[in-house]
């Protein structure tokens with residue numbers, strides 16, 4: 060079709076030129092500059108003839124939010140005459156800090172938790188009235204469950220305010236590797252005129268907390284780590300008044316009742332059957348505005364994405380396309396303030412969200428030479444269609460990625476189960492001016508934007524006109540299942556090559572137990588040698604949970620592939636010798652499945668021997684997770700009595716068959732009951748059993764594992780989805796479902812293996 064208009068990078072660049080111009084002052088949502096951007100997009104939509112898709116027949120959808128912005132003055136931090144600088148990353152100014160000037164003594168309050176009911180009051184015996192408090196991120200031992208509600212930055216700020224403090228400094232805890240200044244998350248409710256909050260770097264922390272300036276940094280750090288350990292384990296506060304005076308000064312503007320805007324236009328679908336299905340092309344229109352006197356133009360972030368969405372709209376209208384499905388062109392507001400606009404749309408959609416079949420989100424598509432295409436794990440069908448129709452050139456340009464929630468405006472869609480793809484140009488380091496005043500139009504590549512616009516144009520039409528069904532059944536449950544950490548306690552035996560694990564490299568399992576079963580060799584030392592060499596091979600062959608890089612990555616929905624956890628199976632596999640046990644632990648054994656009786660540790664009369672008790676203690680010390688399978692109640696009880704760490708009990712049939720005291724003891728120890736779930740039998744039957752256990756021991760102490768009666772049928776693991784659908788239909792929330800699928804097991808792994816959660820900031 061020669062007469063057809065094609066998307067043009069040059070035209071898109073002309074939109075960027077205006078949107079990132081000085082006149083718009085960084086397009087901060089709620090400012091006159093942002094209003095200009097809104098008008099610009101809406102006027103173009105109107106000129107091209109798009110149908111309005113905003114409120115009341117307009118192109119605009121409004122949403123309320125609390126406006127907060129730093130003013131033109133440079134923020135200050137001076138401690139005992141020493142000045143620190145925000146531009147040197149000594150400290151950061153979080154959103155929703157109050158403005159003003161505070162000059163006061165600094166009191167260190169540990170994690171900043173004041174909750175005597177839960178056994179910790181770090182403010183006890185301190186007077187922080189009109190003083191500045193310094194608090195660490197997180198909570199003792201990172202026990203998210205126990206300290207729920209009091210471990211957030213925002214909760215700590217509220218506690219400081221309640222205690223009459225005049226300001227707060229937030230810092231990393233001492234166990235964290237990266238202790239540099241980072242962004243802290245306060246809430247609009249934390250805003251209080253005159254109360255100042257900063258995030259501070261370890262340089263500031265050292266300066267404040269060292270009693271002797273000459274103390275070497277390393278000694279200081281290990282001293283603080285020791286104290287923090289005591290706080291973590293024994294809840295002994297490490298709070299003290301530093302006696303040092305600090306001055307904090309910053310100016311901010313705050314408006315609790317501001318209005319943000321999305322700009323929405325559409326081309327209505329023409330098909331009588333699928334015309335009401337919706338494809339949303341979105342990009343955020345807002346940027347950071349003016350901070351401390353500097354304009355942040357945001358040409359790449361994200362005038363570029365908005366411009367590409369506009370260009371796709373222009374060309375579709377010029378070519379008078381008549382798509383079968385409806386196409387919405389969305390420029391979101393408030394992204395930089397926490398995805399406010401796209402979240403509002405997803406909650407209050409102007410077109411049916413349950414009929415929305417796809418979201419393409421563009422955020423930073425002006426620099427680099429390729430484009431990431433995140434989301435293929437969550438939207439495999441759409442990806443398949445795109446891939447199947449793409450030229451080699453397009454496939455070379457696109458870099459498919461697992462994707463997932465977080466970071467940009469595709470999030471409110473993907474968490475509802477809508478296939479949502481995130482386009483951001485690559486390489487990653489192609490965006491060096493990200494969130495910097497240097498993100499200007501002159502650096503933007505028209506050619507690159509042209510390529511992205513072309514991709515968007517053709518693939519949107521491809522999907523819009525696709526003649527097969529695009530509605531995914533149970534898509535929300537599917538999303539929950541895919542984003543959960545699904546752990547499989549049903550172990551696969553280790554064998555060289557591990558073909559079975561390779562075949563598991565799909566979306567259905569995230570953590571898989573791999574066992575090294577006892578060899579049949581008669582001679583204990585030969586048996587040990589065989590065991591250890593298998594273990595060694597197994598550890599080499601596969602990603603293991605405890606390897607530094609995987610520990611943090613393991614429990615993330617963005618992770619690719621399967622994490623294997625290697626351990627021992629069969630109480631006799633170490634020949635009743637704790638030396639063998641220690642060696643296995645050194646080589647990487649992470650768990651021990653104790654089943655049967657070996658006559659040494661577990662005697663045939665069904666009890667734990669004294670030697671067995673010693674062995675349990677060694678397992679505790681070596682951080683080996685204890686899993687009991689088909690053990691009589693007496694043995695379970697003895698091991699619970701002996702073990703310092705929580706214990707996992709597998710092979711339990713139903714709650715009625717278990718001693719109530721024993722159940723209670725498992726719960727008190729923080730242990731888990733692992734319930735077998737056979738996907739080919741009725742999910743309702745499993746739910747019934749799980750409910751009974753929930754009554755007696757609580758949801759936090761349950762985990763399920765697939766059991767097809769006998770072998771692990773790798774090819775049938777996708778049937779695990781049925782239980783998620785059933786749980787969701789029962790009204791169970793996402794968190795609880797995730798806990799049952801593997802979240803609770805993950806907590807025990809963390810506890811016993813000593814893995815601290817990886818904190819995410821954005």
Ligand SMILES: [Zn+2]
Pocket residue numbers: 343360361394422423
């Ligand atoms: Zn952005």
